[in-house]
Amino acid sequence: MKTLLAFTAGTLLMLSPSLAAVTYQFVAVDKSVETQICVAAGNDERALLRSKIGNYSHNVRLSTNLINCNGMSITQFSYKYGALQSYDYLNRFTALKNRVQHKPSVTIKELSLRDTGGLADVVTIRVSAK
Template sequence: MKFIKLLLITMTIFMMNSVYAIQYKFVAMDNSIYTKMCVLAGNNEQKALKTALRRHEHSPRSLANTTFCNGLIIANFAYKYQANMTYDYLKKYTHSRHVDKATKVSIQDVITRTTENKSTEEIILVYVGY
C-alpha cells in the first residue's frame, strides 16, 4: 500500500513538471542555409544539423564560430532554447570565448504560469533569419 502511494506521489510530481512545458516553434524568415541551420539547432535536430554542416563548403568549426542566429552564436542559440543535443554537438566546435558560460537561473512561481485558456503547453514562435 505504501508503495502505491509513493508511486502516485512520484507520478504526480513528474506530471506537474511536464504540465507547464514551454514549446518553441522556429519559423524561417528566408531560405538561406544559415537560417536552416539555426532552425535545426533550435529544434534540437542533431542528425540533420550534422548533415547540413558537413555538406557546407566551410568546416563545421568555422560555421560554429561564424553563424549567428538572432544575434547569438549558433551554440548559444541552441542553449537558450533548451536544445541540449545540438548545443552539446556545437559546443565542441565553438571557441571557448564564444560559448556562453554565464549561469542563468530564474525562479518562477508555478501558480503564475497558467495561461488564459488553461492549456497545459505554451507555444512560443521564434522567427529566425532576415
C-alpha cells in the same frame, strides 16, 4: 493502499500539464541555408544539424563560428532555447568568443500553479541568420 496510490497518480497527472515547460517553435524568415541550419539547431535536431553543416561547409569549426542566429552565435542560440543536444555538438567546435559564458549565480524562482487548460505554452521564434 491501492486507493491512495490511485489518488496520488491522478493528482500528479492533473498537475503535470500546468508544470510543463515552454515549447519553442522556430520559423525561418528566409530560405537561406544558414537560416535552415539555425532552425535545425533550435529544434534540437542533431542529425539534421550535422548533415546541413556538412553540406554547407566541410569545415565544421569554421561554419560553427561564422553562422549567427538572431544576432548571436549558433552555439549561444542553441543554449538559450534549450536545444542541449545541438549545444553539446556545436560547443566542441566553438571558439571561446562565441561560447556561452557561464557565470556562477544564484537564482530564486517563485513557482506558482496555473491552469493552462491542458496545453503547453508554445512560443514562436522567427529565425534569421542575417
